[in-house]
Amino acid sequence: MTGALAGKVVILTGAAGGQGRVAAKLIAQEGGKIVLTDRDPSGAVLADAIGEDALFVEHDVTEVAAWVRVVDLATERFGGVDALINNAGIAGRDTIEAMTPDRLRGYLEVNVIGALNGIQAVLATMRARSGGSIVNIASISALKAVPGLVGYSTSKWALRGLTRNAAAELAADQVRVNLVLPGAVNVSMIKDAAAPGSKTSVGAQVPMGRVAEAEEIARTAIFLASDGASYVTGAELTVDGGWCA
């Protein structure tokens, strides 16, 4: 098998969503063995369609015990974990005035603590394999203020901080940790959250004049997960058509 991820075992969270489905197929095309996880059990159908190199686990990223199970199943089926793509996330609109502690905790719980849980869960198996690669998926709202998205944006800024700290600390274990920052993407969650109005009006704000296709985000995550990026850690790679240039 050739491909950027040939022989690699990859855990992908949020695999049943729009972005996740596209990423899962591309990871399989690049030769990776893939553990798809999601709260939404429909991910099982996708795993079946990919075939014997895919496994689906119903999984809530906020639950530590559920992460233990995911890594155990990955190890049992494929022998360990080489890469983790923390793709699961939640988005929504909030103003400062209307924000509540519980709502903010909700964003942090999934978008930040969910990623931390994943990093902690795979660390032992990556150490045992003399290294690994973790890719967190944020948003360009981690680079700037986005009025009306305070909860989402704040959680993505925190994920960026988690990524940098994890990169610096886990380098000693040869575990690389990087961040992808998509702009507007042609899949529902991000589009609804980041872009009031129609797809056309968002594209007009982007120097490249369009929104991203989910494949473009996935290809970036795959590069960072692969050995192609073997000297890259702590990077924050924008995939935004020049929006934040």
Add this chain to the structure above:
Amino acid sequence: MSLAGRSVLVTGGNSGIGLATALQFAREGADIAILSRRTDRNEAAREVVKASGVRCITFAGSVTNEDDTRAAVQGTVAAFGGLDYAFNSAGLNQSVTPLEELSLEEFTALMDINARGTFLSMKHQIPAMRARGGGAICNCASAAGLIPSAFQVAYAGAKFAVIGLTRGAALEAAKDKVRVNVVCPGATTGEMWLRFAAEHPERAAIALAKHPLDRVGEKEEVARAVLFLCRDATFTTGHAFPVDGGRTTG
């Protein structure tokens, strides 16, 4: 052979990171053009690139000279039918010198080769890529273009300038479907670092200790990142991409 029928122009392309990148593109089937002022190395570079089974042409000249950057682009278009990609890796490192002792001549040379050279290269590459219907440029800065080091402040200034030029050019060129990014290597087995490490082993050890992955990067690791930015990162533009073993995390 994902790049068969494509062409790439590499400034500073007959040694170090530039040559490693030329070879990376050549292995994918792209035809290679090299612009370098160190002409004694051009023939050897041509031979090693052609061993991948692609065409390779070289131009003698300096990126600080507009006639030379224009001629390299025009010559590439004439030879290969167009210009798809460019890697502007020609650069100059600074001696270890405190700012107040740094000569104006050295400061000017650093700004000329790194910043003016990047400007004069892009100035002629962008229209050639527009004529082709699109393309991608990767400039070469440094981790020092994101986090400066003491006693090499003119180098930092010049590399900060390269990043600013990149981001601005990306905004302008997006409408032409030309993406412009910049790679920021940390300590890497290119000639610049190897010379620095030989001349200043203690400083090199201190610098290396700031790279969390705790090793010098291979020039091929930078080359792979350049290939990714040019060929695969189809929605990334105006981005400064560190390939630095974590140097810029803290």
